[in-house]
Amino acid sequence: MSEQQRLCPLADIPEGEARGFEFGRKSVVAVVRDGQLRTYLNWCPHLGIDLNFMPDEFLDMDRQFLMCANHGALFEIETGECLSGPCQGESLVPVPHEIRDGDIWVTLVEPPL
Template sequence: MKFLCPSQALVEAGSRGFDIDGRKLFAVRRGGIAYFYINRCPHRGIPLEWQPDRFLDQSASLIQCATHGALFLVESGECVAGPCAGQNLTALHGREDEQGLWVQL
Protein backbone atom coordinates (compact mmCIF):
# COMPACT_ATOMS: atom_id res chain seq x y z
CA MET A 1 0.00 0.00 0.00
CA LYS A 2 1.22 3.50 -0.86
CA PHE A 3 0.47 6.47 1.38
CA LEU A 4 -1.37 9.30 -0.41
CA CYS A 5 -2.16 12.02 2.13
CA PRO A 6 -3.60 12.77 5.57
CA SER A 7 -7.38 12.26 5.75
CA GLN A 8 -8.12 15.97 6.23
CA ALA A 9 -6.44 16.73 2.86
CA LEU A 10 -9.44 15.12 1.08
CA VAL A 11 -12.53 17.08 2.11
CA GLU A 12 -16.14 15.93 1.76
CA ALA A 13 -17.36 16.35 -1.87
CA GLY A 14 -13.74 17.03 -2.82
CA SER A 15 -11.14 15.42 -5.04
CA ARG A 16 -7.35 15.24 -5.22
CA GLY A 17 -4.96 14.01 -7.85
CA PHE A 18 -1.75 12.13 -7.15
CA ASP A 19 1.28 10.94 -9.09
CA ILE A 20 2.65 7.86 -7.34
CA ASP A 21 5.60 6.02 -8.89
CA GLY A 22 4.75 7.56 -12.26
CA ARG A 23 1.08 6.50 -12.13
CA LYS A 24 -1.61 9.17 -12.16
CA LEU A 25 -4.56 8.54 -9.88
CA PHE A 26 -7.14 10.46 -7.90
CA ALA A 27 -9.34 10.18 -4.86
CA VAL A 28 -12.85 11.53 -4.26
CA ARG A 29 -14.68 11.73 -0.93
CA ARG A 30 -18.44 11.28 -0.82
CA GLY A 31 -20.59 10.43 2.18
CA GLY A 32 -17.43 10.22 4.27
CA ILE A 33 -15.98 7.45 2.08
CA ALA A 34 -12.87 7.83 -0.09
CA TYR A 35 -12.94 6.31 -3.58
CA PHE A 36 -9.79 5.77 -5.64
CA TYR A 37 -9.38 5.63 -9.43
CA ILE A 38 -6.71 5.66 -12.12
CA ASN A 39 -6.69 9.17 -13.66
CA ARG A 40 -7.50 8.01 -17.18
CA CYS A 41 -10.70 8.54 -19.18
CA PRO A 42 -11.81 5.29 -20.88
CA HIS A 43 -12.77 7.30 -24.00
CA ARG A 44 -9.37 8.72 -24.99
CA GLY A 45 -7.02 7.47 -22.30
CA ILE A 46 -6.22 11.00 -21.15
CA PRO A 47 -6.24 12.56 -17.65
CA LEU A 48 -9.66 13.71 -16.44
CA GLU A 49 -9.04 16.98 -14.60
CA TRP A 50 -9.10 20.48 -16.13
CA GLN A 51 -7.15 22.03 -13.26
CA PRO A 52 -5.10 20.34 -10.52
CA ASP A 53 -7.36 18.41 -8.10
CA ARG A 54 -10.55 19.30 -10.08
CA PHE A 55 -12.22 16.00 -10.95
CA LEU A 56 -15.86 16.79 -10.10
CA ASP A 57 -18.66 18.54 -11.98
CA GLN A 58 -20.07 21.86 -10.72
CA SER A 59 -22.52 20.13 -8.38
CA ALA A 60 -19.66 17.98 -6.95
CA SER A 61 -21.90 14.95 -7.40
CA LEU A 62 -20.23 13.33 -10.44
CA ILE A 63 -16.68 12.83 -11.70
CA GLN A 64 -16.29 14.74 -14.97
CA CYS A 65 -13.81 14.40 -17.83
CA ALA A 66 -12.72 17.93 -18.69
CA THR A 67 -12.01 17.10 -22.35
CA HIS A 68 -15.33 15.69 -23.57
CA GLY A 69 -17.64 16.16 -20.56
CA ALA A 70 -18.17 12.48 -19.77
CA LEU A 71 -19.77 11.98 -16.34
CA PHE A 72 -18.98 9.13 -13.97
CA LEU A 73 -20.62 7.91 -10.75
CA VAL A 74 -18.39 8.58 -7.74
CA GLU A 75 -19.22 5.26 -6.05
CA SER A 76 -18.59 2.94 -9.02
CA GLY A 77 -16.74 4.88 -11.73
CA GLU A 78 -19.44 3.99 -14.27
CA CYS A 79 -19.81 6.47 -17.13
CA VAL A 80 -23.45 7.62 -17.19
CA ALA A 81 -23.17 10.33 -19.89
CA GLY A 82 -20.81 11.21 -22.69
CA PRO A 83 -18.79 9.39 -25.35
CA CYS A 84 -17.82 6.47 -23.10
CA ALA A 85 -21.29 5.77 -21.62
CA GLY A 86 -21.43 2.29 -20.15
CA GLN A 87 -17.66 2.06 -19.64
CA ASN A 88 -15.91 2.47 -16.28
CA LEU A 89 -13.00 4.23 -14.70
CA THR A 90 -10.42 1.82 -13.30
CA ALA A 91 -11.02 1.59 -9.56
CA LEU A 92 -8.16 1.04 -7.14
CA HIS A 93 -8.29 -0.69 -3.77
CA GLY A 94 -7.68 1.83 -1.02
CA ARG A 95 -8.21 2.28 2.68
CA GLU A 96 -8.29 4.99 5.29
CA ASP A 97 -6.85 4.78 8.78
CA GLU A 98 -5.62 7.13 11.53
CA GLN A 99 -2.60 8.09 9.38
CA GLY A 100 -4.64 8.94 6.29
CA LEU A 101 -5.37 7.55 2.82
CA TRP A 102 -3.60 4.55 1.32
CA VAL A 103 -3.92 2.94 -2.11
CA GLN A 104 -2.90 -0.38 -3.62
CA LEU A 105 -1.19 0.03 -7.00
Protein backbone atom coordinates in the same frame (compact mmCIF):
# COMPACT_ATOMS: atom_id res chain seq x y z
CA MET B 1 3.90 -6.12 -9.55
CA SER B 2 1.63 -4.07 -7.32
CA GLU B 3 3.04 -0.92 -5.87
CA GLN B 4 1.82 0.78 -2.71
CA GLN B 5 1.84 4.54 -2.39
CA ARG B 6 0.76 6.93 0.34
CA LEU B 7 -1.63 9.67 -0.80
CA CYS B 8 -2.28 11.92 2.21
CA PRO B 9 -4.12 11.91 5.52
CA LEU B 10 -7.78 11.03 4.96
CA ALA B 11 -8.66 14.17 6.94
CA ASP B 12 -7.05 16.30 4.20
CA ILE B 13 -9.86 15.50 1.74
CA PRO B 14 -13.02 17.31 2.86
CA GLU B 15 -16.47 15.86 2.34
CA GLY B 16 -17.57 16.31 -1.28
CA GLU B 17 -14.09 17.10 -2.56
CA ALA B 18 -11.66 15.32 -4.87
CA ARG B 19 -7.88 15.41 -5.03
CA GLY B 20 -5.35 14.17 -7.52
CA PHE B 21 -2.01 12.49 -6.83
CA GLU B 22 0.73 11.77 -9.34
CA PHE B 23 3.19 8.88 -9.25
CA GLY B 24 5.33 9.05 -12.35
CA ARG B 25 3.19 8.07 -15.33
CA LYS B 26 0.23 7.09 -13.17
CA SER B 27 -2.09 9.28 -11.20
CA VAL B 28 -4.93 8.67 -8.83
CA VAL B 29 -8.05 10.62 -7.99
CA ALA B 30 -9.41 10.32 -4.45
CA VAL B 31 -12.92 11.56 -3.70
CA VAL B 32 -14.94 11.63 -0.48
CA ARG B 33 -18.71 11.51 -0.71
CA ASP B 34 -21.14 10.78 2.14
CA GLY B 35 -18.13 10.00 4.31
CA GLN B 36 -16.90 7.29 1.94
CA LEU B 37 -13.53 7.42 0.23
CA ARG B 38 -13.27 6.21 -3.35
CA THR B 39 -10.05 6.00 -5.33
CA TYR B 40 -9.72 5.57 -9.08
CA LEU B 41 -6.97 5.82 -11.65
CA ASN B 42 -6.94 9.27 -13.18
CA TRP B 43 -7.52 7.64 -16.55
CA CYS B 44 -10.50 8.29 -18.79
CA PRO B 45 -11.80 5.14 -20.50
CA HIS B 46 -12.61 7.22 -23.61
CA LEU B 47 -9.05 8.00 -24.71
CA GLY B 48 -6.91 6.73 -21.84
CA ILE B 49 -5.76 10.20 -20.80
CA ASP B 50 -6.01 12.24 -17.59
CA LEU B 51 -9.49 13.34 -16.57
CA ASN B 52 -8.48 16.81 -15.44
CA PHE B 53 -6.82 19.88 -16.93
CA MET B 54 -6.32 21.74 -13.65
CA PRO B 55 -4.94 20.32 -10.39
CA ASP B 56 -7.66 18.74 -8.23
CA GLU B 57 -10.45 19.74 -10.67
CA PHE B 58 -12.31 16.46 -11.04
CA LEU B 59 -15.93 17.30 -10.29
CA ASP B 60 -18.72 18.71 -12.44
CA MET B 61 -20.18 22.14 -11.67
CA ASP B 62 -22.84 20.69 -9.36
CA ARG B 63 -20.21 18.52 -7.69
CA GLN B 64 -22.38 15.46 -8.18
CA PHE B 65 -20.16 13.52 -10.57
CA LEU B 66 -16.54 12.99 -11.47
CA MET B 67 -16.06 14.64 -14.85
CA CYS B 68 -13.57 14.26 -17.66
CA ALA B 69 -12.52 17.75 -18.71
CA ASN B 70 -11.67 16.56 -22.23
CA HIS B 71 -15.12 15.70 -23.59
CA GLY B 72 -17.36 16.07 -20.55
CA ALA B 73 -17.97 12.44 -19.63
CA LEU B 74 -19.70 12.15 -16.26
CA PHE B 75 -18.88 9.30 -13.87
CA GLU B 76 -20.87 8.19 -10.86
CA ILE B 77 -18.71 8.84 -7.81
CA GLU B 78 -19.84 5.67 -6.00
CA THR B 79 -19.16 3.21 -8.84
CA GLY B 80 -16.99 5.03 -11.38
CA GLU B 81 -19.48 4.16 -14.12
CA CYS B 82 -19.76 6.62 -16.98
CA LEU B 83 -23.39 7.76 -17.10
CA SER B 84 -23.07 10.15 -20.02
CA GLY B 85 -20.48 11.05 -22.60
CA PRO B 86 -18.47 9.22 -25.24
CA CYS B 87 -17.58 6.33 -22.92
CA GLN B 88 -21.07 5.79 -21.50
CA GLY B 89 -21.33 2.36 -19.89
CA GLU B 90 -17.59 2.06 -19.33
CA SER B 91 -16.03 2.70 -15.94
CA LEU B 92 -13.13 4.34 -14.21
CA VAL B 93 -10.57 1.86 -12.91
CA PRO B 94 -10.88 1.41 -9.14
CA VAL B 95 -7.67 1.60 -7.14
CA PRO B 96 -7.61 -0.49 -3.95
CA HIS B 97 -7.00 1.63 -0.87
CA GLU B 98 -6.66 1.25 2.86
CA ILE B 99 -6.34 3.64 5.76
CA ARG B 100 -3.26 3.17 7.93
CA ASP B 101 -2.70 5.45 10.91
CA GLY B 102 -5.08 7.94 9.34
CA ASP B 103 -3.25 8.00 6.01
CA ILE B 104 -4.62 6.81 2.67
CA TRP B 105 -2.53 4.14 0.99
CA VAL B 106 -3.28 2.84 -2.47
CA THR B 107 -2.10 -0.13 -4.48
CA LEU B 108 -1.43 1.20 -7.96
CA VAL B 109 -2.94 -0.82 -10.78
CA GLU B 110 -2.41 -0.82 -14.52
CA PRO B 111 -5.02 0.74 -16.79
CA PRO B 112 -6.67 -1.70 -19.21
CA LEU B 113 -4.87 -2.10 -22.55
